[in-house]
Amino acid sequence: MQSRVLKQLRSILGIARVSVSGADRQLHAQDQSDFDQVLPDVVVWPQTTHEVSEIVQLANRFKVPVTAWGAGTSLEGNSIPVQKGIVIDFSHMDQIVDLHERDLQVTVQAGVMYKDMNAVLSEHDLFFAPDPGANASIGGMIATNAAGPHTIKYGSTNENVLALEVVLANGEIVHTGSRSIKQASGYNLTQLFAGSEGTLGLVTQATLKLEPIPRRKVTATAVFNNIMDIATAVSEIIGNGMQPAALELLDTNTAKTLMDDADVQIQSGPTLLIEFSGNTAAWMEKQMEVAQIICEEHGCINFDDSYSEEESHRIWQTRKQIRRLAVRQHPSHKWLITDVSVPISQFPEMVNFVEDSVSKLDITCNILGHAGDGNLLIGIYYKPNDRKCAERAERFKQMQVSKAIRLGGTCAGEHGIGIGKRKYMVQEHGYEAINLMKQLKDTLDPNNILNPGKIFLN
């Protein structure tokens, strides 16, 4: 890092918000994935969009890489500054700018954490629905189009974004979209930036759609003899046009881990977590009855929807911790996670393929997923020095992705591409589409300063 860049950063932000300390650089060197850490040259904490613009202008002039940092909770190395340079930490830009309560909308700075934001919104009986496990920042959620258990009902992050403020690679500040819920006014810049992992521009502010907090929720656990039966039941529930709030698949081990931690007793076995939510008890009871019938027709051996509100709450809170809990069960292992998503009719075949491959390749893993979305998340564990096992894990990941693509699905349902899935991009989208994406990148970021090394292999 040239000293004049550092000097100018300090002149923009003052000394206190520019750090080259080892500790600060270390804290911005790795996300929650297990990819190798890379320390940035400098970490900065802007407080305004104007400051972000000045930083990016400077970086563009000196061709210094710039990587945005929200909460560091990404899972594919998306926020690792692989080419070093400047990390922009958005944690000082965490304000709720404007609550438009009557419009069910909120305008926030990119650095606000979604759980913190929802805590404030809950006082108004509103919430932002996309719910990844970790307490991600809104900017990070938009960058990777994050999703979670309740996406099946409410959509993923990008479907709940109406407008953005974005700093371009040349430092220009662009406003996209509007607060109208219908927009047919020129190119959809909002959705171009959303999901682009900070490689086309840096989101500094966003206007989000909110939902009223449903007055009632009911949770059920459905225990099956095998995972395949769960997959078939889920495909049947969705194919019937039912509208659950969540349908989460857990293998035996993951279910046990979750329920033990939530202090809820259930029979051991592959488990489907079901939630319905709404304001009408009768509607939800009816839906849950139908869900039970479908589950029992497909091999469910124990269906329980008698949980208290508190127990349900604990179950869903613990579901969000599951990655942390599972990783903790495999101390001193490395891990990788897959995130394929397929059309729901193909979910049983996908699950069947995974079970087969896991057994053939002797893989140690958790099998879980946002089953209602056709989204399978396999956490794979291997000893750091066991090269063969690491190779098998990579091979499994490749096989699973290839299968998902053949079934009409994607290598990335909700974690983005980062560095972990760059190699599948051509296979999924074809050369023509990847070339087009690269042309867009070249147009918007000709010096390749914005989160370089992500999404594309070269």
Next chain:
Amino acid sequence: MQSRVLKQLRSILGIARVSVSGADRQLHAQDQSDFDQVLPDVVVWPQTTHEVSEIVQLANRFKVPVTAWGAGTSLEGNSIPVQKGIVIDFSHMDQIVDLHERDLQVTVQAGVMYKDMNAVLSEHDLFFAPDPGANASIGGMIATNAAGPHTIKYGSTNENVLALEVVLANGEIVHTGSRSIKQASGYNLTQLFAGSEGTLGLVTQATLKLEPIPRRKVTATAVFNNIMDIATAVSEIIGNGMQPAALELLDTNTAKTLMDDADVQIQSGPTLLIEFSGNTAAWMEKQMEVAQIICEEHGCINFDDSYSEEESHRIWQTRKQIRRLAVRQHPSHKWLITDVSVPISQFPEMVNFVEDSVSKLDITCNILGHAGDGNLLIGIYYKPNDRKCAERAERFKQMQVSKAIRLGGTCAGEHGIGIGKRKYMVQEHGYEAINLMKQLKDTLDPNNILNPGKIFLN
């Protein structure tokens, strides 16, 4: 048009699917707007994506404009070939390629008409929810992000598109998205092409999300003393988190036209059409009760939800014809339509402003709108030779757009920009965003052959 271009078009498509006849050119010279017609040089009818690719390659080589034609039902001149050249009529590409019934998805060619498609899908108890008035083509609906009365419940066209096949300006065929309902895999090319009005690429095929046909629907008419009260009631209904299937505002005259044509008797006055749909009668009754209370609290003088299924059907069918009926009431007039959309909390102020302006400027018009979306559609009529009246109409349109933008809204809720709203683009999006859109256009269509003269003023 150079004769060698014609010759090559005939060699690609055969003689029968290339026409330079005056009649065919006339039929592709004007959409449903009142902008001046422009006859293309030639009309062609490809039957395959490969043929579309060959046509576009040819056009690109000779720098001949190419405008896609679906049903010609656009309302802002979007499909008028203002720079002549080739019109590609997609009516021979109208196949349902693949029904993925269990996934609630369908893959279709771009030329299929949505009502024809829904007639087929209804045999499977499914439908594509976005519903503009006219029987638009799917390609056209995607090009303008079309919407309609039920957008409030199901979203606009683009929110229901999962994957596209697109022919680029250089003739390359690109596939975007996938059949996974969750996608976080690189740049969102699907949403870049959707809504771009055929200026970035030509959509040849699309995979759409479908909805189960709701088993029950209930309709109510709520007659008020004035339109402002309707606006306030609608804002209250949405602000309360209720989930109607449609909330349509009609001024006194439009309501009378509609009800007369539907052969339904109601009290005369500004009217709100309300629909709830679902599978649970109790839920819908409860919602309708609450809607009635809100309406009556805001000045509703007659609330009627006693319509038979057949009457309801007639009301909603006629609602889709309302543009045609209204235009017919003003013979030998020219007309223009506005399509501003604002956050729902601002809808009363928008309506107030419109009523004021209409009265001050002495405008002859219908005031109607997809009120639940904050989308106001004003049809303005003037005598072709009355220059002053035409100027007042244009002035009204400009005033209304400026107001909508000040209120956080957009100049285009569902009709796109075409040629009619190009002049508002900078005002709505700012120079930086428009420059960025133009850069994207230059990158994807360097010779400016795709629907030139649309979206941007220059």
